[in-house]
Amino acid sequence: MDIAIIGGGIGGLTLALAVHHAGAADRIEIFEAAPEIHPLGAGINLGPHAVKELSAVGLEDALVAVACQPQDYAFFTQHGQLVYREPWGRAAGHQWPHLSIHRGDLHQVLLDAVRKRIGKQNFRTGHRCVAVEQDGEQVTAHFAGPHGDALEPVRSDIVVACDGIHSVVRAQFYPNEGPFCYRGTNLWRGVTRRQPFLTGRSIARIGARRATLIIYPIRDKIDAAGNQLVNWTAEIEQPVAVPVDWNKPGRLEDFYPTYRDWTFDWLDAAALIRNADFNLSYPMVDRDPLTRWTFGRVTLLGDAAHPMYPQGGNGGAQAIIDAATLARLLKSEPDPVAALNAYQAARIPATSRIVLQNRSAPPNAIVDAVEQRTGGKRFERLEDIISEGELRAIFERYQKIAGYHVDQVGRTRSTS
Ligand SMILES: Cc1cc2nc3c(=O)[nH]c(=O)nc-3n(C[C@H](O)[C@H](O)[C@H](O)COP(=O)(O)OP(=O)(O)OC[C@H]3O[C@@H](n4cnc5c(N)ncnc54)[C@H](O)[C@@H]3O)c2cc1C
Numbered sequence: 001m002d003i004a005i006i007g008g009g010i011g012g013l014t015l016a017l018a019v020h021h022a023g024a025a026d027r028i029e030i031f032e033a034a035p036e037i038h039p040l041g042a043g044i045n046l047g048p049h050a051v052k053e054l055s056a057v058g059l060e061d062a063l064v065a066v067a068c069q070p071q072d073y074a075f076f077t078q079h080g081q082l083v084y085r086e087p088w089g090r091a092a093g094h095q096w097p098h099l100s101i102h103r104g105d106l107h108q109v110l111l112d113a114v115r116k117r118i119g120k121q122n123f124r125t126g127h128r129c130v131a132v133e134q135d136g137e138q139v140t141a142h143f144a145g146p147h148g149d150a151l152e153p154v155r156s157d158i159v160v161a162c163d164g165i166h167s168v169v170r171a172q173f174y175p176n177e178g179p180f181c182y183r184g185t186n187l188w189r190g191v192t193r194r195q196p197f198l199t200g201r202s203i204a205r206i207g208a209r210r211a212t213l214i215i216y217p218i219r220d221k222i223d224a225a226g227n228q229l230v231n232w233t234a235e236i237e238q239p240v241a242v243p244v245d246w247n248k249p250g251r252l253e254d255f256y257p258t259y260r261d262w263t264f265d266w267l268d269a270a271a272l273i274r275n276a277d278f279n280l281s282y283p284m285v286d287r288d289p290l291t292r293w294t295f296g297r298v299t300l301l302g303d304a305a306h307p308m309y310p311q312g313g314n315g316g317a318q319a320i321i322d323a324a325t326l327a328r329l330l331k332s333e334p335d336p337v338a339a340l341n342a343y344q345a346a347r348i349p350a351t352s353r354i355v356l357q358n359r360s361a362p363p364n365a366i367v368d369a370v371e372q373r374t375g376g377k378r379f380e381r382l383e384d385i386i387s388e389g390e391l392r393a394i395f396e397r398y399q400k401i402a403g404y405h406v407d408q409v410g411r412t413r414s415t416s
Contacts, residue, residue, distance in 0.1 A: 001025050001336055004141050004156040006129040006169060008032030010044075010103075011302030011319030012162030013110035014054070018327030020118050021057045025330065028118050029154065033128035033163070035146040037111060039104025040247060042189040042280065043218040043231025045203075045313030046106070046320070047404035048089065048096040053324035055096055062109045067101035068217045068228070071201040075366045075391075078207040079378045080264025083370050084391040088203065095410040098313075100203070100216045100231070102191070106316070127151060129168055132159050132298050139297040158336045159298045160326065162319070165244060167304035173295055180285035180307070182241040183359060185209075187284060187310070188234045188250045190276035191218070193227045197267045200228070206269065208367040211236050211258045213269055214311075232272055234259060235311075235364075241283035250281035284309045286359070289352035294340040301326065306351040309358040312402050318354065321403075322347050350403065357401045366394050 003025045005012045012030055019025050046054070046063075054063060071091040075083045089098030114123055127143045134140070139159045143151040161169030171177070196217065198204060203216040212235040219229035234255050242248065252274075262269040273279075287307045293300040302319030326343045333339035373385050399405040 001158070001330070002027040002156040003029070003330075004139075004154055004159045005030045006141065006159060006161045007163035007302075007304070008034075008037075008111070008123060008125075009162060009164055009302070009319075010106065010110065010316045011304075011323055012160075013107070013114050014057075014320045015160060015162060015301060015323035015326060016114050016118055017057045017059070017110065018053070018324050019330060022327045022331040024327055027156070028122060029156070030114065030123045031127035031129060031141065031143060031154070032123065032125050035126040037107070037125065039102070039108060041103030042191050043216065043233075044101055044103045044106060044316045045216070046099045046101060047313050047317050047402070048094040048098055048406075048409045049404040050317035050320040051096040051099055052409060053320050056324065057113075059109060059113060060096070062113070063099055063101065063106070064097065066105040066109065066219070067099040068220050069097045069201060070100055070203045070216060072199055073203045074198065074205070075364075076204060076206040076264075077367055077370060077374075077378075078211065078262070078376065080206065080262070080266065081378060081382075083382065084366055084388070084395065086392070086395070090412070093406050093411045095412050098404075100218050102218045102229070102231075103316075105219075129161075129163060131172060132161075132169055134297050157297065158340060160301050161298065161304045162301045163304050165246075165303045165307050167300065169298065170300055170304050174290070177287065180241075180244055180283070181287060182283055182285050184237050184239065185235050185284040186238045186242045186255075186281060187236075188255050188279045188281050190232055190273065190279035192230050192232065192272050192276045193222060194230055194272065194275065195226065196228050197230070204267070205364060205367070206262070208364050208371045209237065209362075212364050212367075213259065213262065215267070215269070215272065230272065232276070234273065235284065241285065242281040244283060244285055246280070246282060248281050250279040252279065254281070282310065284311070286355055289348070289355050291348065293344040293348065297337060297340070299326075299340045299343060305347075306355055308351070308355045309362070311358060312354075312363045312398065313404070314354050314358075314402055317404070318351050322351070353401050354403070357398070361398065363395075363398050365398070366391055369394060
């Protein structure tokens with residue numbers, strides 16, 4: 001069985017490795033639009049549910065070597081007051097770690113493994129897929145080069161479209177989808193070199209819906225002074241969406257004023273933003289869940305299948321889980337078309353729930369619950385406002401739908 005993978009991002013590369021590991025294809029080729037690969041983006045969170053799958057293809061050690069492993073997750077109000085904190089990743093009893101990682105580092109680990117295991121010649125850059133067509137026997141993918149020139153078409157048994165948020169293949173099957181759904185929040189991402197904050201292995205989420213700041217280290221001990229590379233994401237409610245472009249540089253004046261006074265005794269968050277190496281803007285956009293990803297010998301995966309708000313650590317993770325699921329089905333199902341159908345049956349319900357939960361009850365629902373009761377003011381005693389049990393329940397609900405609660409993924413033997 002020959003498989004052509006469109007898009008060499010997180011989902012496409014993981015799929016190639018998982019299919020190779022399962023021995024589910026005779027030929028695996030990946031076609032990436034970019035003519036050259038550069039380490040792009042900022043931080044990305046991979047929960048234990050995704051690391052479990054990457055571990056199964058033998059990548060855990062390589063990823064752990066370049067990532068940070070948070071040990072606690074803490075929520076604060078916009079005044080920097082602690083609302084809720086719980087152990088995270090292995091510290092919460094997970095068998096697999098949670099990894100906070102630079103997207104460029106994650107991509108490089110995947111790409112190195114693909115080149116080594118599947119062969120450099122099978123990762124083809126400068127190949128932008130422009131269309132797919134199929135007959136009873138096979139599917140043909142058509143490509144354009146970096147200057148728009150038509151390239152040799154490629155025939156294979158199946159095509160998996162991992163071509164991201166602006167998927168050309170999805171648009172071919174859904175030509176009338178129109179613009180993305182924007183519900184009023186833009187985000188800015190950046191990285192700052194600084195001394196560790198809190199435990200040095202914390203994820204901090206400050207503020208609620210109107211304005212939130214999420215902060216976590218993604219590279220440890222980057223210099224002799226013990227600095228870390230700290231990733232931050234600033235989310236602000238705004239009526240107009242910024243462009244849907246992961247590489248769009250942002251302007252400090254468009255979001256910094258909201259955070260100018262966010263200086264707390266445990267973190268100068270305003271300075272964190274000011275001192276960043278760069279910042280990139282992106283809108284909180286998604287699309288309504290689809291009921292069909294598979295069309296004969298072609299299917300969709302990752303952001304192409306289920307664009308979701310980039311929050312709660314699931315954009316990359318769900319693409320990885322899609323890839324692992326599809327690889328297992330391609331191995332167990334002798335008929336690849338049946339495997340593609342089984343894949344969509346397995347993955348559409350789970351990913352649709354996350355898309356919808358991110359809209360209605362995002363992770364900052366915890367602080368929202370507090371700020372609604374305090375009217376956004378400082379509190380004296382948190383226990384007069386909300387109980388620890390209520391806070392834990394809100395966060396547990398999010399984790400269960402997101403699929404990374406410790407009861408779902410697997411505990412270490414010592415804590416079970
Ligand atoms: C440049 C970039 C920077 C990002 N930065 C961040 C970040 O900082 N934080 C974060 O949480 N998420 C980031 N993301 C998104 C994140 O990687 C995805 O949401 C998630 O990993 C899902 O993976 P995916 O494989 O579906 O999509 P992606 O990882 O986006 O991969 C899609 C790939 O397909 C390629 N492609 C697109 N169209 C075609 C085509 N027609 N033919 C062939 N190839 C095509 C793209 O170049 C890309 O390599 C970024 C994505 C990109 C592309």
